[in-house]
Amino acid sequence: MTDVHATLSSAQLRDVELALAGANGGCARLRLRDVEMVQGETIVLHDAEGTDVAQLRADDVAVVAPHPAEVAQIGAGTAPDLPGETLVSGAVSARRSLGHRDRTDLRVTAGFARVPLAMLITGTVPEPEDAGWDDADPVIVLDRDDTSALASAIARVEAAGRRVVVMPSPSDPASARDIAEQLVADRVDVWETAIPASPGCAILLTGLSGSGKSTISKLLVERLAETDERTTTLLDGDEVRLILSKGLGFSREDRMLNVQRIGWVASLIARHGGIAVCAPIAPYEAMRREMRERVEQHGRLLLVHVSTPLSVCAERDRKGLYAKAAAGEIAEFTGISDPYQIPSDADLTIDASVVAPGDAVTQILEAMRP
The missing domain is CATH 3.10.400.10 (Sulfate adenylyltransferase)
Known part of the structure; x- marks a missing residue:
């Protein structure tokens, strides 16, 4: 089998x-x-x-x-x-060794020598002079796949003269203590500290071809460069296809793969504290949901539906693609021969037939605020 x-x-x-x-x-x-x-x-x-x-x-x-x-x-x-x-x-x-994980020398593994008492720190480890923890030893820090944050946590525990154990952060945070008592110590005391929010984010503008996504996204990148200290990267649908998705067609499977690739790059940008502005059509709710899940492992995703009506998009079409699709000359064209699923979870909806690009950017910047 x-x-x-x-x-x-x-x-x-x-x-x-x-x-x-x-x-x-x-x-x-x-x-x-x-x-x-x-x-x-x-x-x-x-x-x-x-x-x-x-x-x-x-x-x-x-x-x-x-x-x-x-x-x-x-x-x-x-x-x-x-x-x-x-x-x-x-x-x-x-199947194979997990030797590629950060600090394998400190990680809890099968056969770990259990201890009577340990301290679990849920978030940021305080500076040694502010620690104030009791005599529990070792101190458990959680790995959330952030190499820099993990290295900082380990350094602070060791600077306080304590032994440190690295435990992967479970997908259900509420189970961390229970798992620590299964793997590390008979009793685990928990020190609740804040988990620093990732400063990175991705903005996904989705809408029909000709809806105004590219115009808004380019202006948004310009405004962010003037107002935000983070590095901003534009992942426009057409430009991505020239390099990242070169060779892909426009079948449903290829479009899915194209958006998956954009989501993967956007998640990397968010993970490293940047802003990714993405402007593919992204017609299916499933592909947008996958992108949200991928990005939100590291930062925030703001979903903007550019809801310009189909009739307006067709009027704007300088290449005549809508007319060719209506005539059956282009297969699987979004909005004509293939569906566009309207987002049910949009953070912001903008009809670019009535909202000027500059005003649309202002609305997005307002929605980005915590």
């Missing part, structure tokens, strides 16, 4: 690492995308870089609907339910 392969998100990778260390009886429960399997097959789990890290012997498999089936849409046809999700739970076993 062939193996089934699945790519883990950062949070899922942490949960798998905890299972490999013995948490929850060595079991993990994961929502995996685009997984179709037969009972008894082995699911090979790998990280975003393609490194196989573990395998899961599934004992329970259930398909979970990716989103409500009925959504408002413009255009003909039915959008694909992409990506699908499968809820899988079962025993996890190591």
